[in-house]
Amino acid sequence: MIPQVKIQKELGLFKEHKVDSKSCGPLANNYARYPVEFEKGEGVHLFDTDGKQYLDFLSGIAVTGLGHNHPMINEAVTDQLNKLWHVSNLFEASQQELLAQKLVEKSGLHSVFFCNSGTEANEAAIKFARKWGNDRSKILTAVGGFHGRTMGSLSATAQFKTWEGFTPLLPGFNYIPFNDIENIEYSIDENTIAIMVEPIQGESGVIIPDEGYLKSLREICEEHNLLLIIDEIQTGIGRTGKFFAHQWDEIKPDIITVAKGIANGIPLGATIVSEKVAEIITPGCHGSTFGGNPLAIAAANVVVDLVDENLLEKVNESATLLEKSIHLIFTNKIKEIRCKGLMVGIEFVNRVSAKEIAKMLLNKGIVVGTSGDSVLRLLPPLIISKNDIIEFTVIFEKVLQQI
Numbered sequence: 001m002i003p004q005v006k007i008q009k010e011l012g013l014f015k016e017h018k019v020d021s022k023s024c025g026p027l028a029n030n031y032a033r034y035p036v037e038f039e040k041g042e043g044v045h046l047f048d049t050d051g052k053q054y055l056d057f058l059s060g061i062a063v064t065g066l067g068h069n070h071p072m073i074n075e076a077v078t079d080q081l082n083k084l085w086h087v088s089n090l091f092e093a094s095q096q097e098l099l100a101q102k103l104v105e106k107s108g109l110h111s112v113f114f115c116n117s118g119t120e121a122n123e124a125a126i127k128f129a130r131k132w133g134n135d136r137s138k139i140l141t142a143v144g145g146f147h148g149r150t151m152g153s154l155s156a157t158a159q160f161k162t163w164e165g166f167t168p169l170l171p172g173f174n175y176i177p178f179n180d181i182e183n184i185e186y187s188i189d190e191n192t193i194a195i196m197v198e199p200i201q202g203e204s205g206v207i208i209p210d211e212g213y214l215k216s217l218r219e220i221c222e223e224h225n226l227l228l229i230i231d232e233i234q235t236g237i238g239r240t241g242k243f244f245a246h247q248w249d250e251i252k253p254d255i256i257t258v259a260k261g262i263a264n265g266i267p268l269g270a271t272i273v274s275e276k277v278a279e280i281i282t283p284g285c286h287g288s289t290f291g292g293n294p295l296a297i298a299a300a301n302v303v304v305d306l307v308d309e310n311l312l313e314k315v316n317e318s319a320t321l322l323e324k325s326i327h328l329i330f331t332n333k334i335k336e337i338r339c340k341g342l343m344v345g346i347e348f349v350n351r352v353s354a355k356e357i358a359k360m361l362l363n364k365g366i367v368v369g370t371s372g373d374s375v376l377r378l379l380p381p382l383i384i385s386k387n388d389i390i391e392f393t394v395i396f397e398k399v400l401q402q403i
């Protein structure tokens with residue numbers, strides 16, 4: 001227990017946070033927020049405004065993979081903060097080049113465009129694919145996939161609920177079943193330029209395709225002269241135990257998009273392209289005022305170095321332990337457990353609400369996420385320890401007994 005809480009408890013002043021919904025006041029009403037505000041983070045822990053400590057099993061939705069308040073990232077960003085914040089992309093940028101070189105080495109691709117978010121990384125991917133396609137323009141994306149909220153990425157997102165109220169969508173997208181190779185060829189015609197998928201569908205509840213799915217997509221793309229675009233925005237930067245999740249299938253995409261974890265919480269997105277895509281990118285064809293901002297680049301240069309083979313090995317060990325631990329406390333309220341690295345979806349049977357379970361866990365000091373009504377989503381920091389996993393499991397078991 002942290003000292004503030006101990007003293008408050010002794011004085012009888014401690015207010016236990018009860019998680020309930022609350023009005024958003026002057027903020028736009030587009031988020032259903034939990035009524036808890038965090039004001040500090042340290043490693044895998046968060047502290048709310050009452051000083052209560054929480055174990056972070058969400059990482060800001062797969063963003064703060066290296067934990068909060070990381071000394072090396074802080075130092076790099078603080079150094080940059082004291083030197084220069086912004087000059088625009090009209091000038092040379094050696095730190096962007098350095099980061100691009102690291103991403104090129106990690107991916108085996110050719111070059112990198114920097115932006116500020118996942119949806120922007122996908123917008124760039126869609127635009128580059130269209131430019132590469134010349135007079136062809138159709139992109140196939142998978143049902144249940146999520147690619148972002150701006151119009152291009154939203155149109156690529158084959159989830160009806162995200163479209164409601166925002167149609168007409170951008171033309172040029174066709175939707176194919178996820179993890180289904182057999183029927184793809186029916187959707188490919190002379191106007192098709194690309195297939196775009198997540199290696200694991202995160203927002204849809206951690207839907208893991210069969211081994212070899214991406215390899216088959218790669219082969220289909222070769223056969224029909226299509227680009228393979230892999231959205232690694234949630235799965236990339238070590239989340240699944242490889243630097244990129246598609247590396248489990250040993251394939252090389254034509255375009256990879258990343259964001260979320262790349263700068264551990266400072267907004268940054270990147271669209272990594274192969275040589276044949278790089279050839280169509282010319283000055284003025286696309287851009288972003290803030291893309292590749294020096295602060296974000298400073299953070300990302302440290303993050304990419306830290307997500308090395310040692311850390312990936314640790315992620316895989318932690319992932320095995322977490323999966324085993326959840327199976328140990330399996331109850332008939334759980335329908336399915338889906339795990340790939342530190343990306344976990346726990347699907348409950350119909351009558352159990354994942355949101356209620358997330359609220360119960362939050363009240364007990366564990367931060368988790370949900371997907372839809374029935375899936376609890378765990379995205380713990382890549383640096384979690386055995387003890388953190390045990391702590392989570394003990395509390396989760398108690399919550400499961402209460403429902």
Ligand SMILES: Cc1ncc(COP(=O)(O)O)c(C=O)c1O
Pocket residue numbers: 117118119120122146147148149198202203231232233234235259260
């Ligand atoms: C796979 C995937 N693509 C794209 C996005 C959009 O990223 P952003 O919210 O940074 O625009 C997300 C966000 O959840 C995502 O999970």
